[in-house]
Amino acid sequence: MSVISDSVNIMRFLFSPFKKLIALYLISVIALSFLEVFRISLVYPIINYGLGVENQPKLLDAFYDFLLPSSMNPFVASALLLLVITVMIAGIYGTVAYGGSYVFSTVRDSLDRKVFERIKSRPYRYFAGKKQGDLLYIGQGAVLESSNAINQFVELLRNGFMSLFYLLLLFYLSFWLTICVMILGIFYAFIVKKSLFSRVYRNSSVLNISLMEKSVVYQEFISGIKTIFITGSLDYWSEKYDSAVKKLKKAYTNVYALGKIPIIANDFIMFSIIALGGILLYVFTGGDFIPYIGIFGTFMLALYRLVPSLSAAQSNLSLLVQYLPSLELVYGILIEDSDEEESSENGSDSKEFSFREKIEFDNVSFFYEEGKRKTLDNITFEISKNSRIAIVGSSGAGKTTVANLLALLYRPVSGSILIDGVSLSEICSSDYLSHLGYIGQETFVYHNTIRENIRFGQDCSEDDIMEAAKLADAHEFIMATNDGYDTVIGDQGLKLSGGQRQRIAIARIILRKPEILLLDEATSSLDNISEQKIMESVEKLSKNMTVIIIAHRLSTVQNADQIFVLKGGKLVERGSHNELMELRGEYQRLYLGQKKDGFVETSSLEKE
Numbered sequence: 001m002s003v004i005s006d007s008v009n010i011m012r013f014l015f016s017p018f019k020k021l022i023a024l025y026l027i028s029v030i031a032l033s034f035l036e037v038f039r040i041s042l043v044y045p046i047i048n049y050g051l052g053v054e055n056q057p058k059l060l061d062a063f064y065d066f067l068l069p070s071s072m073n074p075f076v077a078s079a080l081l082l083l084v085i086t087v088m089i090a091g092i093y094g095t096v097a098y099g100g101s102y103v104f105s106t107v108r109d110s111l112d113r114k115v116f117e118r119i120k121s122r123p124y125r126y127f128a129g130k131k132q133g134d135l136l137y138i139g140q141g142a143v144l145e146s147s148n149a150i151n152q153f154v155e156l157l158r159n160g161f162m163s164l165f166y167l168l169l170l171f172y173l174s175f176w177l178t179i180c181v182m183i184l185g186i187f188y189a190f191i192v193k194k195s196l197f198s199r200v201y202r203n204s205s206v207l208n209i210s211l212m213e214k215s216v217v218y219q220e221f222i223s224g225i226k227t228i229f230i231t232g233s234l235d236y237w238s239e240k241y242d243s244a245v246k247k248l249k250k251a252y253t254n255v256y257a258l259g260k261i262p263i264i265a266n267d268f269i270m271f272s273i274i275a276l277g278g279i280l281l282y283v284f285t286g287g288d289f290i291p292y293i294g295i296f297g298t299f300m301l302a303l304y305r306l307v308p309s310l311s312a313a314q315s316n317l318s319l320l321v322q323y324l325p326s327l328e329l330v331y332g333i334l335i336e337d338s339d340e341e342e343s344s345e346n347g348s349d350s351k352e353f354s355f356r357e358k359i360e361f362d363n364v365s366f367f368y369e370e371g372k373r374k375t376l377d378n379i380t381f382e383i384s385k386n387s388r389i390a391i392v393g394s395s396g397a398g399k400t401t402v403a404n405l406l407a408l409l410y411r412p413v414s415g416s417i418l419i420d421g422v423s424l425s426e427i428c429s430s431d432y433l434s435h436l437g438y439i440g441q442e443t444f445v446y447h448n449t450i451r452e453n454i455r456f457g458q459d460c461s462e463d464d465i466m467e468a469a470k471l472a473d474a475h476e477f478i479m480a481t482n483d484g485y486d487t488v489i490g491d492q493g494l495k496l497s498g499g500q501r502q503r504i505a506i507a508r509i510i511l512r513k514p515e516i517l518l519l520d521e522a523t524s525s526l527d528n529i530s531e532q533k534i535m536e537s538v539e540k541l542s543k544n545m546t547v548i549i550i551a552h553r554l555s556t557v558q559n560a561d562q563i564f565v566l567k568g569g570k571l572v573e574r575g576s577h578n579e580l581m582e583l584r585g586e587y588q589r590l591y592l593g594q595k596k597d598g599f600v601e602t603s604s605l606e607k608e
């Protein structure tokens with residue numbers, strides 16, 4: 001498909017929900033174009049009546065006979081009519097300008113929302129498989145460029161109609177002269193299309209990729225700044241950025257230089273036609289050109305008006321082509337056939353969440369990438385309601401993957417996770433997730449007050465927030481900050497320590513009073529005392545809560561009702577701490593390893 005038909009198809013897709021709005025806009029554009037052309041045609045009688053030449057366009061004569069009293073001087077009548085039409089045009093021009101902006105902002109707004117909605121509705125797997133910089137570019141740079149493309153398309157409609165009406169006037173004034181001009185025009189457009197559009201498109205694609213690369217490098221640089229500083233690799237990142245920017249410079253130069261060619265060419269063509277037309281008029285009339293001045297002047301004026309509007313239309317088209325790669329990227333996101341993937345990821349989502357007895361893992365297997373070793377291999381276990389269970393195992397054993405499945409970030413490849421016998425894939429995801437409190441290793445805080453970071457959109461009282469903060473052992477440090485709960489934490493919480501961030505994240509989840517609390521290394525950044533305080537809170541809460549703890553430090557999980565031990569994706573042992581120690585297997589090996597490294601506290605050893 002050609003770049004132009006591609007653009008038209010995408011625009012049809014984007015504009016189709018706004019048919020009435022577009023129809024109104026087009027009506028006002030057509031009215032404006034008609035009046036504009038009528039205004040120019042009035043120059044014809046004005047010149048002729050002025051020069052006393054009896055050579056009027058017949059249509060205008062008929063119009064005057066119908067409209068004006070015969071006693072009126074036709075020269076004055078034409079001039080007056082010109083004034084009236086000019087006033088009308090000023091009014092309609094305002095309507096068209098506002099209408100165009102309104103159409104543009106409406107379609108742009110809908111695009112912005114649709115892209116966000118589409119990205120938001122993708123399964124977690126989609127985000128995990130994409131570079132963050134690419135995702136940022138789609139939602140920001142690509143949407144911005146697509147908005148520009150929409151603007152160009154709206155302008156193209158206006159300039160296109162205007163050009164069409166000018167062309168009709170030219171045909172009315174002189175059919176053959178217009179044919180000659182058109183042949184020149186078509187020949188020129190053909191060369192421009194062949195040589196320019198494909199080049200603009202090619203270079204714009206390069207520009208797009210370069211912009212994306214630059215955005216990825218910059219984003220990686222900012223998010224990894226600490227590691228970059230301490231590894232002394234600033235120069236390496238400078239080189240990476242430099243190479244991305246170099247490509248961008250070349251692409252920008254090409255795209256902008258190519259964009260200027262039509263303007264120069266149009267200017268050249270227009271004035272050449274006027275000069276040549278004047279010479280031809282003189283030659284063909286043998287010097288007696290006065291009777292033809294009216295028609296020639298009007299023709300040239302119409303041509304003079306046609307060329308800028310044609311040139312603007314062409315520039316709109318050229319810019320549309322320039323933005324097409326971004327538009328295609330965004331369009332691809334909007335029409336991506338993800339229904340199948342989403343329904344398999346999200347299941348039928350029909351049943352309400354209800355949890356009275358147990359959560360079951362029934363022969364659950366999972367892999368992140370097809371063909372690779374299974375990350376979880378036929379896992380079967382049960383978690384009774386309001387019990388406290390722990391999942392342990394060496395690094396890479398699959399503990400977080402179990403949490404990921406429970407948090408619906410991924411779905412099992414085979415087997416099922418059931419709540420009271422109902423598969424998770426049949427339960428309404430949002431309903432289920434509203435009862436699950438998941439605290440992972442990465443804690444997200446955003447630029448707002450501590451209070452809002454804990455509230456996180458939840459409808460609750462000040463007391464609820466404070467109580468949650470106390471349970472998360474965060475209240476004390478919050479009160480020690482300058483503005484307490486009103487303290488604004490910097491972007492990504494840079495003003496907080498890792499442990500403080502973790503405690504805010506824990507308070508946020510406790511506030512939601514989930515039925516199932518899933519802690520995946522949630523206290524890993526905390527000192528032993530803080531960890532112990534939070535675990536005591538969790539113990540208090542767990543009277544009405546099912547708690548699943550994933551932790552490296554085995555001292556954290558010794559009081560769990562049941563401990564599941566994973567090894568290489570398989571469930572190898574299960575039981576209480578004492579039962580597992582007696583087994584003298586994987587759990588004991590991990591435990592003794594930690595005791596040697598000093599990770600298991602003396603108090604917990606003594607308990608044994």
Ligand SMILES: Nc1ncnc2c1ncn2[C@@H]1O[C@H](COP(=O)(O)OP(=O)(O)OP(=O)(O)O)[C@@H](O)[C@H]1O
Nearest residue numbers: 128368369375393394395396397398399400401402
């Ligand atoms: N998004 C992913 N894509 C591909 N492989 C992954 C992904 N996440 C984890 N894995 C792999 O799956 C295996 C299990 O990872 P998982 O994070 O569940 O282990 P873990 O027991 O929680 O480890 P740790 O204690 O180190 O956090 C590892 O081999 C890991 O490399």
